[in-house]
Amino acid sequence: MYTILLVEDNEMNRDMLSRRLIRKGYKVITANDGQQGVDLAGSDRPDLILMDMSLPIMDGWEATRTLKSSEELKAIPVIALTAHAMAGDEAKAYEAGCDDFDTKPVVLERLLSKMNNLLGNE
């Protein structure tokens, strides 16, 4: 069973997405901000991180850069989730080191296929 770290500050979205992932058979741990996300990634070593980008304390780009600069954690794939979809968001996410990018509202099927890709499943 894969452990997914969901970093999301919006309580409703966090609850909804984590429940949907649990229903699909994942173990989900959640963080409310970027700093907490980085800490949890270090302590719990999840298999994949879903990272919202506009987060309090430390934003998603910064958190991803921190993770990707750590030798131990940089192997964990990160999927950026953003509701912005404004010009440059995608490029900015890749620049920060994200492995993939998806826009909110989440289309579960699409997200799952991206997750499976990164987890090495077909």
Place this chain on the structure above:
Amino acid sequence: MDHLHGSHDSTLVVVSYIVAVVASYTVLVMVERLSMAKGLQRWGWLLFGSIAMGMGIWSMHFVGMLAFSLPEPVSYDLRIVLVSVLAAIAGSFVALVIVGRSHPKLSHIVTGGVLLASGISAMHYIGMAAMRIDIDYNPLYFTLSIAIAVAASIIALWLAIYFRKDKGSTGEWLKLGSALLMGAAIAGMHYTGMTGAEFHEMDTSATAAGILLNQKWLAYYISTGTLVTLALSIIGIYISKKFAHKDSELQQKSDEIYLMNQELRQLNEHLEDLVAVRTEQLAKAHDEAIQANLIKSQFLANMSHELRTPLNAIIGYSEMLQEEAEELGEASFVDDLTKISKAGNHLLALINDILDISKIEAGKMELHLETSSLPDLIQDVLTTIGPLIQGKGNQLETVCEEDGLIEADVTKLRQILINLLSNANKFTEAGSIRFEVYKESKGEQLGYAFRVRDTGIGMTPAQLAKLFQPFTQADASTTRKYGGTGLGLAISQRFSQIMGGDIQVESEFGEGTTFTCWLPSSSPSEAVNLPLLMKEIAAQSEDLSGQVSILLIDDEAFNRELMQRYLAKTGWKLAFADNGMEGIELARKLKPKVICLDILMPSMDGWSVLGALKSDPELADIPVVIWSMTSDRKLGYTLGAAEFLMKPVQREQLVTVMDKYVVNREQHSILVIEDDTSASELVARVLRKEGYTVTEAGNGVVALACMAREAPALILLDLMMPEMDGFEFIEELRKQEEWRRIPIVVITAKSITPEDQLKLNGYVKNIVQKGAFDPQSLLAEIRPYLS
């Protein structure tokens, strides 16, 4: 001393009265005449008038004196007589000066009158003193005579001024009446004075010292002389008055014109100020509008984001519950939950539209070009749209025989196609929709056309005109009936344009509508990273200073990109500036052949830029083509614009217009080598019409002779010719170092064998088949080699 009693000769008294009347009349017309004269002329009239008047008054007096005879002959002292004449003239002069001004006041008239009276009185009594005889004066009569002189003078001057205003023929009679009155007054003064005089006998010796005059005849001589002089004066005055009247009319007219001019100038200055103020206000309003539009777009983008976050939860929860309900077998819940998620997705689509259009308007739309298979893409679109069309009871027929690749932003292309198809579906009831995909080239660009034809409600021309504008649907009732934001087509059109294509529409009300989206099959790769590319181009332009063909001044990145795409194949060097200041600076530095100018830009708008360019002597000669949505051609041409291109601009149109300014064709001579004279003439005519200099040669030998005289910029060459054919000609050409660089385009009816190909390779730029001769494509063919 004895008292002497004299008597008056009554005839001479009458004569003296006539002289007084004529003198008075002279005064009246004189004053009138004086007011019309100006400058030196005025002083001349003053002098002449005072002499005539003074002489008149004096001669009246003198004749009056001569009319008086004493028992003893009286002799006169001539010097004193002369002084009395001068007194009369001086008095007249002063009076005329005072009342001669254009608007004399009452005080002037009184002063003038008193002075005139003084002159007359002085003249009278000095004249009396000239008599070699003792005279005593009765104080009462003396005073009375002075009083009469003053009153007469004042009345005379007042009347003179009164008559100065033109009173017509009545005025002339009144003037005559006044003259009679004044004459009476002057004569009255004289004879009153004479009544008060008592003469005494003097020593004979004293009498002998003066001149004895034969009184009667002298009186007649003087009267006649004076009358003739006065009459001549009056005639002179009347004649000159006629001219002066005209002069003064002219003067008055020119004064009026001057005044009007003055008013006009003031008005004009005022107008200029007003225009300056208004322009400033407009510029400000314009800047504010642009700013407001940016803020609006930013606001919409932010709002869309804020709306999407809760929507995320709504769609997510409803989908999750839907799954759970399915697992629990709660079929009735599944239905309602499906409705919630469907509505949520619909709302999401609308928000996405708003987000898209605001991104486009804020200039933040990016292109993600990728090469993908056309059939896969079409299949994908059909999968999405198929259920919708079936649900509405429409028939969809798809014709796609192409299996090529297309380089495009696939997400945007998919969005365009889904939009066109769902529109067709939306406005068609139980009809058919035909979706065709086929190859179509526009100019030199290969591409694909995506055509969606429906049998729906169609549109009126008025509706068609507004079709691609954001937030407009056919009409408000359409929105109520069919829903939607009215943004779909606007977005699709902008997307197509960003990708180098466009959407065309044909429709007939009640019959149906056909949309055709055309896109180039391969987009120039440079479009992927526009800002970077533009820097490169700018750098290039700087390196090759002097060779820049077109400078585009436009704040919208989209337009710069469009121009770059449209002109990619021309080989022209482009330079870009995103604001007016930078544009003017670059124009100075690069000296482009033509400047393309947008009007609606923040801070410094296109009109100001145009004005600045045209007022700079170094830049004024560079033609400026206005490329804008504004339609104020008159203003543009007034400011010196060469031409107008209305946005949106079609590719062909842009190339044609730019070509005119970029290529100085007269400098480009083309040598047409062709043995078939009719074919040669046809080509030459097409080229000459475009402004090229064309030389024709019937075969290779003639051509070489032509080339020896003048090397052309381009050679159009037939292959099959007598004497020296095309292949031989190329051989010969190669021998001359300076001719090797001349580009050659082969026009031939011969089918080119691989062997021929080998021979021509490297020397020939292009081969055009004769059968497919088309002037436009020939011109397009040669254009790159000539710029």
